[in-house]
Amino acid sequence: MDDDGVDKPLRKISAAFKELSVAVSSDGDGDVDVEVAPFSRACSLVSPLFGCLGIAFKFAEMDYVAKVDDLSEASKSIVTLQALLNHDVEENSVKRAGSHSRNLLRVKRGLDMVRVLFEQILVSDGNSLRDPASKAYAEVFAPYHGWAIRKAVAAGMYALPTKAQLLKKLNEDEASAKTYMEDYVVTSAPLIKYVDKLFLSRELGIDW
Template identity: 70%
Template sequence: MAEGSGDRTLPRIAEAFKDLASVVTDSLNAEVKVAPFSHACSLVSPLFGCLGVAFKFAEMDYVAKVHDLAEASKSIQSLQSLIDLDVRGGTVRKGGSHTRNLLRVKRGLDMVRVLFEQILVTEGNSLKDPASKAYDQVFAPHHGWAIRKAVAAGMYVLPTKEQLLKKLNEDEASAKVHMQSYVTASAPLIQYIDKLFVSSDLGIDW
């Protein structure tokens, strides 16, 4: 699709994350597999493209990291074993490590979750407040001054909500349903990933 967006982006995202969430919520010893996880994450990429040129860098960074996880899925089964491998190799925090990329991608998912949550409760046509809140909550604490300034500038050239929905081929009502369903499904998945990091004593604030 020309704009990297379009038909059925939101329902596809909602569906894929609902499936992943059911893995996490159905069993106490749930195991999320890298392949369906990276596939679901790849469905989110077009969204970044829909947020305008200002977020092109965010899209490129996210796409590269999701691609790395997709490659990893060819030889690594679960998110847990992906982390275990880096722990054993002493490569957890190494630039470009699968585990480090997983933490970044998880933040991308969380940012979209907060963005949707905020869009659902914000009146009006501007995405500036929802996007700023999402960025401030999820990424800003981990970014240096230069990136924070660049993102802040990008907030002034976001599309309007109406433009975003049009690119996504949704109306207000259908978008609401899919956004809510992503918000609901992604929360337990994000918690699950956080727990993987915390229970391996890796922390999530790096």
């Protein structure tokens, strides 16, 4: 809760990702260790956003929450994201269903979807979220989903809240929401690239 006793998820997300982005950008070579615990904490703050988007993103909310919970559990025994990936490489379990590495890749996609959604909301006029949400889904999730899920999501887009309804759920006005959305777009980008780099530098790929 914030000082006025009202839950304001966007503010919490903005603050958490600013902290993480400082860690990522503090090393010019990008050879930096991001800790699993603060990463999973920041990711958990994003979870309510999927819930606010309604039935179209129900699949994403359930999947994302479960995988963030797994990373949070992993943080009790694994300190950094690099160590987490190295552990799975050694165990030959990176691409195994339920592995921490696989879950990290799925969580990263959730962060990326929200980044694209916010980008699209910031440049769109009007009160409808259908176009921003459709573009975010098409760019980040659709390539990995079968026909049935894509069809269900397309149908769910008609039940999205309006932008005004979303801001009301998030307890923000247009001006404050714009600030925090811009913050997230800027601070999440280097973190998303960092996670991609962890996989790509080990020649594991990111499209699976």
